[in-house]
Every structure is written in structure tokens, then in C-alpha cells.
Amino acid sequence: MPAVNKICCIGAGYVGGPTCAVIALKCPHIQVTIVDINQARIDAWNSKDYKLPIYEPGLEDVVREARGRNLFFSTDVDKGIQEADLIFVSVNTPTKKSGIGAGFAADLNYVELATRRIAAVSNSSKIVVEKSTVPCRTAESMRTILEANSPANCRFDILSNPEFLAEGTAVNDLFAPDRVLVGSLETPEGKVACDALTEIYANWVPRERILTPSVFLPVNALSAICEATGANIDEVAYAVGKDSRVGPSFLRASVGFGGSCFQKDILNLVYLSDSLHLPEVANYWRQNIAVLGFAFKADTGDTRESAAISLVRDFQAENANVNIYDPQVVHEQIWSDLSEACPTIPLTTLQKRVKIFSSALEACKNAEAVVIATEWKEFRDIDWNVVYLNMRKPAFVFDGRILLDADKLRNIGFKVTVIGRGEKL
Structure with a gap:
């Protein structure tokens, strides 16, 4: 697969916006388009006075430098998909409020809709990267949808690139990450796609911090989940160990924990552990x-x-x-x-x-x-x-x-x- 020249990010929220804005800043040779169906959100990203829909220290400076040069925000989702070589899927994945797994499992409806849209409008091969906060095997489900619905002339290679941003330090986390994970299939095509995304991050991230496990799954309690889902517990342990937040800062006592991800991830793990007794029926x-x-x-x-x-x-x-x-x-x-x-x-x-x-x-x-x-x-x-x-x-x-x-x-x-x-x- 040739070098990536154009990136599309589906989802202009907390993960997709800052991540791809920093990619545009650090990779001026790559055109980055962030798309979202929410007109008000896109208008805010494009606002003349830079009243962005997300506040993060340093984010405005990033957008000021890159927007209009090689960073663009649009509601034209189909055009963004069609023109891109690589697509980040960074849509919302809230905890389910009803149905099986309510209160624990992630609602993957938006991920599925985005994946089906990619298959429906693509007219060339793409690398598709799951970037949302999702449970393991989501990439496998996305691959199944894309393979079943792709045009004859299109090939889709799926990567998993989980985010590790902390609110309040997201831009610094992106500038100097403890590690970047890029998960792929252990196939020649999977490796080529993995290398393409690795080259993007290598524009500013030291290569030794870019980890490429064959399968990524967010140690004894996790080992059984790894066995059931095909992940490697050694790779998980190594990846977790690269996060500086797992230490005194992470373990400091407080009245609880908040934010959009950590609690959701724990609930997903609980649900995953339970659901594996009936192999993934809920996912289908x-x-x-x-x-x-x-x-x-x-x-x-x-x-x-x-x-x-x-x-x-x-x-x-x-x-x-x-x-x-x-x-x-x-x-x-x-x-x-x-x-x-x-x-x-x-x-x-x-x-x-x-x-x-x-x-x-x-x-x-x-x-x-x-x-x-x-x-x-x-x-x-x-x-x-x-x-x-x-x-x-x-x-x-x-x-x-x-x-x-x-x-x-x-x-x-x-x-x-x-x-x-x-x-x-």
C-alpha cells in the first residue's frame, strides 16, 4: 500500500478532534479532514474566533497553526471517506442505557453505522483504524462488516489504535505519549497497514514507543479474558507497564473517579467477563x-x-x-x-x-x-x-x-x- 497522503477522521469529539489536529500539526505533508454530522460542532471547530467545542490546554494553538493549511473540518462525511487513504473511526461509544448489558456494555451502534458507511461509499482501498473507546474484538466485527459489504475493487485493512488521553493534558499526551499502540492482523497485508500508521506517528514519536502487538486487549484476572479472545497477556502487561499513569498518580486515593473513559472501560471488562460464558452472543x-x-x-x-x-x-x-x-x-x-x-x-x-x-x-x-x-x-x-x-x-x-x-x-x-x-x- 502506498504512503498515506490523506486522512479522514469520522467523529469530531474529544478523541478524534485533538488526535487528528496534532497529526495534522506534526505531519504537514498529510491532508487531515475531520468529519462529523453535527453541524454545530463542525461550525465551532471552524469558528473565526477559535471558540472550539472542546477545551484542552494548547489545543487552540494547534488548530490555529494547522487549520486551513492541511487540517479541515467538514460535515461532508462521504467525501471525506472517499478521498482518504486512512480513516480513523472515532465516534461516540457510550455505556448502554437499556437492553442486554445495560450499565456495563458499550453501545457500538455508532461504530457499526460508521463502518457500514465506509463500505457503502468507498471507491478505493482504505486502512480503517478503530480509535473509539471500544471493547476488544470490535476491530474483528468491523472487519466482518467491511468484508461482507465492500465493492470488488476495494480492500479494507483494519487496525486498532486505542487512545490514552487524559482530560486536561490531552495535547501534551499526544505530543509526548508514553506509548502508541497499533494492533493489526499477523498477515502481510496487516503488517503493511500497521507500518503505514506507524510511519505517521514516527514523524514525532520515538519508534521505541510505538508498540505493534498482533492483537490488543485492554495480571491474572485478565489472563482468562486474553485466552478467550486471542490476546497475549505478555503484550498486555508490557503495554500497560509503558503508561506512566499506572503508578502513584493512578493509585492515589480520592472520593472516586470520573471522566468519560475509565469507568466505562471497567464496566466493559465486567460485561466482557460475563458475556464470554455465552460466546459474544450480545455482539451479534x-x-x-x-x-x-x-x-x-x-x-x-x-x-x-x-x-x-x-x-x-x-x-x-x-x-x-x-x-x-x-x-x-x-x-x-x-x-x-x-x-x-x-x-x-x-x-x-x-x-x-x-x-x-x-x-x-x-x-x-x-x-x-x-x-x-x-x-x-x-x-x-x-x-x-x-x-x-x-x-x-x-x-x-x-x-x-x-x-x-x-x-x-x-x-x-x-x-x-x-x-x-x-x-x-
């Missing part, structure tokens, strides 16, 4: 899910204690749209069960989010994921090629009954997870 719930089967087992119309009821209830907590098909359960029974399981949701609201179909093929159309909840034989015999063609990509199948030929589905193009088995997406 999407906007439109087909649930095949509603009876508690095949060859009956009985729904008492059916797992499908709990599944749909949890999907509703995630505000997902759900398509249901079962060959024997009558529609009135499904609505009765869901009304009982979701007592705070009016039936009229449920009927807007949940649709019941007369065939499996209809239920799967335009879905992003298919969940096998009942082991009906007819689900094994579906024309899965047709299902795949009519689904959004990447297309997921979750076999909750160990019913399907997973390898056959993978050959078609599906991302398949089988309950009780450790296959990765």
Missing part, C-alpha cells in the same frame, strides 16, 4: 433478526417455557426488529406469550417491532441474523442459498439446536455460530 444482535421456531421443541405447538420467548424478549430490550416463523404455533399464542414476557411494552408497540410470517424464507428476507430456536426438520431443508441472497451482509446464523450443517452454510457465505461450540465468526 442486529436491527432485524429472524427467529425460526417458537415451540419449545419440534413436532408440537406447545410454547410453555419456550426458549424463543426469552430470545424475543431480550431482542426487544435491544430495540431490534424480529421476524418469527413457526410451522405449528398459532399467531394468537405467540402474541399472548410475548405480551406476558414483555409486560411494559404495549401490544400495539410489540406488533410494530415483531412480525409473524407464514414461511421461513419470508421471515429471513432482509434480516441480518437467523436464530434457530426450534429443531424443526424443515429448517434443515431450507434453500439456504436463497436465504443468503435475500439477507443483509454480513449474514449471521446462530444454530441454537445443533440442527444445521455449519460448514455448508459457511461455504455459502454465512457467519455461523453453533451453540456449545467455539467456532469463531
